[in-house]
Amino acid sequence: MTGAVEITPYQAGYRADVLHIAADSAFFGEPVEAFLEDRRLFCDASIGYYADFEAEYLWLALEDTRLVGYLAGCVDTPAQRRRYLTRSIAPLIGRVLLGRYRLGEKTWRTARSMFAGLLRSELAHVNYDEYPAHLHVNVAVDSRGKGIGKRLIETYLRQLRELQVPGVFLGTTNLNKAACRLYEKIGFTLLDAKITSIWNSFVDGDVENRSYVLRLMNP
Ligand SMILES: CC(C)(COP(=O)(O)OP(=O)(O)OC[C@H]1O[C@@H](n2cnc3c(N)ncnc32)[C@H](O)[C@@H]1OP(=O)(O)O)[C@@H](O)C(=O)NCCC(=O)NCCS
Helix, strand or coil, rough: CCCCCCEEECCHHHHHHHHHHHHCCCEEEEEECCCCCCCCHHHHHCCHHHHHHHHHHHEEEEEECCEEEEEEEECHHHHHHHHHHHHCCCCCCHHHHHCCCCCCCCHHHHHHHHHHHHCCCCCCCCCCCCCEEEEEEEECCHHCCCCCCHHHHHHHHHHHHHHHEEEEHHHHCHHHHHHHHHHHHHHEEEEEEEEEEECCCCCCEEEEEEEEECCCCCC
């Protein structure tokens, strides 16, 4: 049965469903298994942080009681980066050393590529003073194209404006075509783009890392 979709604040009972949609969308909208053997590693290194430590900026799209999409955000990215390292990455490294994840050839290839990409500074630039908040948005594959992503972003932007946050950014790639169209339609502008080689062994052709920004208050 399908019903109306409601956008609601995060409820902890949906944590596993949020992680599920995140992992199912991680590879340019496709499942994470394209580049990692163990989706728990991906979730612990990404969306798990937002569910556990930034829950006030996590929004859910519920169709009846089924989770069909989410938006994860935060209002202070520099502080979030520090918390993320201590609260998510440090324990994650411990679990890797204890052998808690399945680490196969794909995972090591991804880790090598990401490390090399970091050394080459392939991330698109953002000025956090102007754009301190950020967001990640994903919709379940069978619910895409129905206006849910747009409603999630509009809800979060209202929250940011109420909090008087001056600006918001997000990172994506040229391969996330629907996402780029959606951001541009909402009013985000492309701030920076950098070719990255980290996906070279997983997709044909170059991938472009992109940062999109939106000013929320007049300077
Ligand atoms: C990107 C995503 C969150 C958009 O959510 P959505 O609910 O599917 O998008 P909406 O239905 O709200 O679409 C809003 C606008 O986005 C654009 N859009 C959405 N789907 C599109 C598609 N398949 N192709 C082109 N444009 C698309 C359109 O401009 C659309 O407006 P319109 O229908 O009035 O023309 C969703 O498609 C998704 O999860 N994709 C895979 C994961 C991903 O790329 N996440 C973002 C990572 S940065």
